[in-house]
Amino acid sequence: MRSRDGNHSFTLSISSIIFALLYSSALFADEYIISYRYSVKNATLYNETLYVSKAMKKCKGTPYNSLILDVTKSENLKEILLNNQDEFITFLYKIGLHVEHHEETLNGVNDSSTILTLPSKCFKVDFNDNFVKIAPLK
Amino acid sequence: MKYSLVLVTLLSVASFAANSDASKQVAPEPSTITVVCPTGSCTKPSEVQKVEVINPVEIAKTKEVEPPKPKPQDDVLSTKEPLLISVVGQGVAPVNTSSPAQAYALAKRAAVADAYRLIAEKVKGVRIDGQDLIKNMMVKRSTVRTSVQAMVRNANIVETTFKEGLCEVEMEITLSRSQFPQ
Numbered sequence: 001m002r003s004r005d006g007n008h009s010f011t012l013s014i015s016s017i018i019f020a021l022l023y024s025s026a027l028f029a030d031e032y033i034i035s036y037r038y039s040v041k042n043a044t045l046y047n048e049t050l051y052v053s054k055a056m057k058k059c060k061g062t063p064y065n066s067l068i069l070d071v072t073k074s075e076n077l078k079e080i081l082l083n084n085q086d087e088f089i090t091f092l093y094k095i096g097l098h099v100e101h102h103e104e105t106l107n108g109v110n111d112s113s114t115i116l117t118l119p120s121k122c123f124k125v126d127f128n129d130n131f132v133k134i135a136p137l138k
Numbered sequence: 139m140k141y142s143l144v145l146v147t148l149l150s151v152a153s154f155a156a157n158s159d160a161s162k163q164v165a166p167e168p169s170t171i172t173v174v175c176p177t178g179s180c181t182k183p184s185e186v187q188k189v190e191v192i193n194p195v196e197i198a199k200t201k202e203v204e205p206p207k208p209k210p211q212d213d214v215l216s217t218k219e220p221l222l223i224s225v226v227g228q229g230v231a232p233v234n235t236s237s238p239a240q241a242y243a244l245a246k247r248a249a250v251a252d253a254y255r256l257i258a259e260k261v262k263g264v265r266i267d268g269q270d271l272i273k274n275m276m277v278k279r280s281t282v283r284t285s286v287q288a289m290v291r292n293a294n295i296v297e298t299t300f301k302e303g304l305c306e307v308e309m310e311i312t313l314s315r316s317q318f319p320q
Contacts, residue, residue, distance in 0.1 A: 040251040043230050045244040086243075093250070096291030101255040105282040114251045 029126045031055040031137075032077055036092060036118040042111065051120075052078040059122035063135030067091040070131050077125055080132055088134075092118050095136055220314035223260055224296070227253025227307045245305035246298060253295075253309040258288035261313070 033055050038048040069084045081088050098119060103112040126133040215221055229248025231241035264284050271279040290311065297308040 038247060038251070040229065040248045043228060043248050043252065044232050045229070045247045045251075048247070089247075090295070093293055093295070094291075096289055097254060098289050099251075099254045099258045099286060101258070101284075101286040103284045105280075107280055114255050116251050116254055 029124060031059045032123050032125050033059075033120050034081075034118070034123050035120040036089075038116055040114045040116075042113075046113075050078065050081060052081065055122055059124075059137050061122065061137030063124045064138050065094065066133050066135035068131050068133050072130075075127055077132075091134075095121070215313060215315045215318070217315050220312050222310060222312050223257060224308065224310045225253050225256035225260065227251070227256060227309060229305045229307070230303055231305070241303070242300050242305065245300065245303070246307060249298075249305040249307040250295070250309070253307050254290050254293065255286060257290050257293060257309060257311050258286045261290075261311070262286065262288040 031054070033051075033053045035051045036049070037051075039046045067087065069080060069087060071080050071083070074080055095118065098117045099114065100117070101112070101114045103110065105111075122137045124135050124137055227249045229245045229250070229252055231245040231248075235241040235244065264286055267283040267285075269279075269281045269283075270277060293309050293311045295307055296310050299306045
């Protein structure tokens, strides 16, 4: 249907589609708060937890040191991270983990516990068709 | 003429007073060497002993030992070369694992945590607290507590080995002076 201005609405809709296609990655970019923690007791893994949450307010900082995970189409970040656990945890080692270790030797009997924690950190996540790009914000 | 005589006498009195002040400042006696013959009848020069008496003022002068200059400490981190710290962490798999792959994965986590702890111990240090309870001359309870807290960044896994349920992870961290704010 032609508008009174000729083909104005048609060109506007076409240009908006082109714009959306060009900047599709930016449109699907989200910010997430991720934290990770695992504890080891007497040299045996005791507990492991990964917390993923969408950021409720905009994070400050610029992305650095990004990780690209090959995934099938999914928008659940926690699921993606659990499916690619090894890669993601190796990536976390580079970002840095907080170490807390306590050891007690009582009458010659040793008991130790170590907790490794990634403090809550904001990540920029770009969802694409075949891959997900994750980058912490600094 | 009278005034000139008075002036001359005044000058002479002043010069005398100055001389007497100078004589009051006793010059330190120099060290003296006394020759002593312990037997009383010394015929040979080898039997004679020389005793040097040193003036205490001179002793005080000579005994002024300069404080040792502090040696420039060698920095652990030199400006040019980075420091490489390498550790081997060990971990074991839990008893109830569903598959060898799961056992390996869990043992590796434990080994990485151990390696992180070792790096933290080397870089930051360990807090140690000990307590012994002794009753009737016997040790009733002996406790040693150690703790480490640190943030470790940029640690790399170099090698991982898994043998007979024990996982060993070799980790490295490179420290350079520029990482620490001066």
